[in-house]
Amino acid sequence: xxxxxxxxxxxxxxxxxxxxxxxxxxxxxxxxxxxxxxxxxxxxxxxxxxxxxxxxxxxxxxxxxxxxxxxxxxxxxxxxxxxxxxxxxxxxxxxxxxxxxxxxxxxxxxxxxxxxxxxxxxxxxxxxxxxxxxxxxxxxxxxxxxxxxxxxxxxxxxxxxxxxxxxxxxxxxxxxxxxxxxxxxxxxxxxxxxxxxxxx
Amino acid sequence: xxxxxxxxxxxxxxxxxxxxxxxxxxxxxxxxxxxxxxxxxxxxxxxxxxxxxxxxxxxxxxxxxxxxxxxxxxxxxxxxxxxxxxxxxxxxxxxxxxxxxxxxxxxxxxxxxxxxxxxxxxxxxxxxxxxxxxxxxxxxxxxxxxxxxxxxxxxxxxxxxxxxxxxxxxxxxxxxxxxxxxxxxxxxxxxxxxxxxxxx
DNA sequence: GTCTATAGCCAGATAGAC
DNA sequence: GTCTATCTGGCTATAGAC
Numbered sequence: 001x002x003x004x005x006x007x008x009x010x011x012x013x014x015x016x017x018x019x020x021x022x023x024x025x026x027x028x029x030x031x032x033x034x035x036x037x038x039x040x041x042x043x044x045x046x047x048x049x050x051x052x053x054x055x056x057x058x059x060x061x062x063x064x065x066x067x068x069x070x071x072x073x074x075x076x077x078x079x080x081x082x083x084x085x086x087x088x089x090x091x092x093x094x095x096x097x098x099x100x101x102x103x104x105x106x107x108x109x110x111x112x113x114x115x116x117x118x119x120x121x122x123x124x125x126x127x128x129x130x131x132x133x134x135x136x137x138x139x140x141x142x143x144x145x146x147x148x149x150x151x152x153x154x155x156x157x158x159x160x161x162x163x164x165x166x167x168x169x170x171x172x173x174x175x176x177x178x179x180x181x182x183x184x185x186x187x188x189x190x191x192x193x194x195x196x197x198x199x200x
Numbered sequence: 201x202x203x204x205x206x207x208x209x210x211x212x213x214x215x216x217x218x219x220x221x222x223x224x225x226x227x228x229x230x231x232x233x234x235x236x237x238x239x240x241x242x243x244x245x246x247x248x249x250x251x252x253x254x255x256x257x258x259x260x261x262x263x264x265x266x267x268x269x270x271x272x273x274x275x276x277x278x279x280x281x282x283x284x285x286x287x288x289x290x291x292x293x294x295x296x297x298x299x300x301x302x303x304x305x306x307x308x309x310x311x312x313x314x315x316x317x318x319x320x321x322x323x324x325x326x327x328x329x330x331x332x333x334x335x336x337x338x339x340x341x342x343x344x345x346x347x348x349x350x351x352x353x354x355x356x357x358x359x360x361x362x363x364x365x366x367x368x369x370x371x372x373x374x375x376x377x378x379x380x381x382x383x384x385x386x387x388x389x390x391x392x393x394x395x396x397x398x399x400x
Numbered sequence: 401g402t403c404t405a406t407a408g409c410c411a412g413a414t415a416g417a418c
Numbered sequence: 419g420t421c422t423a424t425c426t427g428g429c430t431a432t433a434g435a436c
């Protein structure tokens with residue numbers, strides 16, 4: 001993150017601007033200003049806005065995907081897995097707060113991205129997680145639940161507050177500081193709640 | 201929704217386009233086409249894009265807010281409240297699937313809206329809900345939990361799958377049909393899980 | 401590689417006939 | 419109220435000097 005080369009300066013500036021305003025809402029001039037560099041340079045290095053955007057999106061996506069594999073591919077008991085995942089995932093998002101809403105927003109606006117990206121980059125695969133849940137249900141360790149619902153519960157609890165941050169803060173009348181505190185608290189609270197809700 | 205007047209035709213077309221593509225991604229021409237009407241009419245009735253957008257946003261916001269008051273202001277025991285709310289809220293979103301992500305996305309992109317809208321329109325106020333939770337904790341009916349976390353849990357579980365629909369469907373490899381089925385299932389599943397997780 | 405200047409296009413907005 | 423035609427500004431992208 002030293003912004004050593006011009007190309008890195010542009011990419012980092014583009015990340016900041018695109019993640020905040022999205023593809024449609026961002027201006028090449030603004031990215032140039034943010035990078036403290038001439039606008040023509042953006043085209044020199046990335047040819048056009050679309051390609052620059054794709055570089056940013058790919059980078060965001062490739063940071064997010066491995067995080068999911070923490071829950072999909074680790075070899076651990078389900079409760080341990082859930083605890084480790086929620087804690088590390090929220091930690092990760094606290095360091096990259098714009099990432100989830102950026103990726104989700106752009107996927108909503110260009111659903112065709114799903115095909116081109118998700119298939120190219122190697123999609124995190126929840127299959128083994130689903131199998132593990134089924135197995136632990138049969139063993140009587142956890143209550144009967146559709147594994148897809150369980151995964152959706154976990155992701156919802158971790159991601160939603162960040163995606164809806166502005167709304168949540170306005171609704172509950174909380175400051176940035178209190179919001180961060182609540183998120184810190186959630187690192188253990190979420191797994192406690194989820195485990196309680198499925199424990200046999 | 202009969203599109204009787206021209207003004208209604210425009211507004212309904214604008215709702216569809218804005219909710220799908222957002223303010224920055226939408227084109228006045230596209231709204232005109234969607235309304236099967238001349239582009240100049242948009243300006244005749246709404247003066248400019250910003251005002252048309254605000255009309256759409258205000259309408260969306262005023263549909264969403266009363267739904268929240270179902271949980272904030274009803275006079276019922278906490279478990280009943282949670283059951284009724286999750287079920288009716290998901291029902292409502294199934295009928296207006298673009299609403300939550302539209303409102304949240306635009307709030308993220310223009311945080312200043314929060315001030316102008318949320319304060320003008322009368323914000324749903326969670327205060328009495330928080331008090332009720334505190335009371336039921338003291339009465340020993342539910343476990344100790346920060347009421348804000350509980351509210352965040354409920355909203356997360358209801359809203360996230362719709363906001364991240366594209367991502368969720370891609371990740372879990374499910375069809376539109378299966379997605380809707382899962383959401384139907386969630387109408388009772390969520391409250392069961394949440395109640396189990398806080399029951400004393 | 402970096403800059404200035406500008407081409408070219410597209411979208412929002414308006415003028416004015418009917 | 420509704421339309422066609424057009425203006426204007428802003429934005430992406432490129433040409434070309436250094």
